[in-house]
Amino acid sequence: MTRARPMPELDDQDARDLARIYVITGGRVGPSGRTTIDLVTLVGAMAAESAGRAPEHRAILRMCRTPLSAAELSAHLRLPFSATAVLIDDLLSAGLVITRAPRTQVLPDPELLQEVLRGLQRL
């Protein structure tokens, strides 16, 4: 007799959130980690709309007419970052968005840092 054990300390809201994320991403959120989307990967829409896509996909396309970071999309969609990254990956594969990965080297080149410094001094 195996009895389904209730998930511990998972309240209704948690369960609803997890279910929603599972449905939106087709269950692809997880440690498989094939995404290359960073928190500050910038996303720009290449198409205004795309009929037949999930509402979340269409929402991303609408929001990215002006390029936004993946973190901003996650905040506006109220989805965890990893789920948002999956959706961005979908749109990227479909050619509906372009992305620009952030600088990730340990220390950026002095020219870029100089530009940041000048920008901050002007603030």
Place this chain on the structure above:
Amino acid sequence: MGFNGSEPSAPAPTPVPALATALKIAVVGPLGVGKTTLVTSVSEISPLTTEETMTREGARIDVLGHRSTKTTTTVAMDFGRISLGESIVLYLFGTPGQERFWFLWDGLVDGALGAVVLVDVRRLEESFDVLERLERRGSAFIVAANGFPEAPVYPVETLRQALDLPDGVPVLNFDARSRADCRRVLIALTEYLLALSRLPRADQDDQAAREQVRSSQG
């Protein structure tokens, strides 16, 4: 200014958006130290929140060494944006410093320009782990002590000694509510990074090695 490598050949339905260079800075510190206040002070947008849900089984999500049975935990990071001219966007992420949140750092401190470690002089010990962690990773960081009205103000050299910081790591006193002060902190971080980036490669490695020795002795 070649922005993106996308081909101009095929006619796109909408113009190809120009994507700036995005950079991120981690603002790390214990709860209530002023991370979100700092972000709010300098951000051009109202701070936003991104969440990460950790559902990995057996993940260490507690403090006392007992493995919690909870299978999901959500961590929120507040962040803001500063556009520097047309071509650079700087994002500031406030992230909790406690060990149980370190899984978040994979996506944040890795690839970040650098980190600002916020400390409250009344509870410096809460920042020891974070500092050690950053040193061990070889991440560039500066330390900023948020001056709460009711807290004493210590000279930065006293703070450096109390926190056992390597020479050269900038330490500042500042007020997270002041936009000018926050700007000063970001400028100090950038100047420090600039100085590091101009060191010959061997010296950069030496410094990482020294910090490694220091933290393993710690």
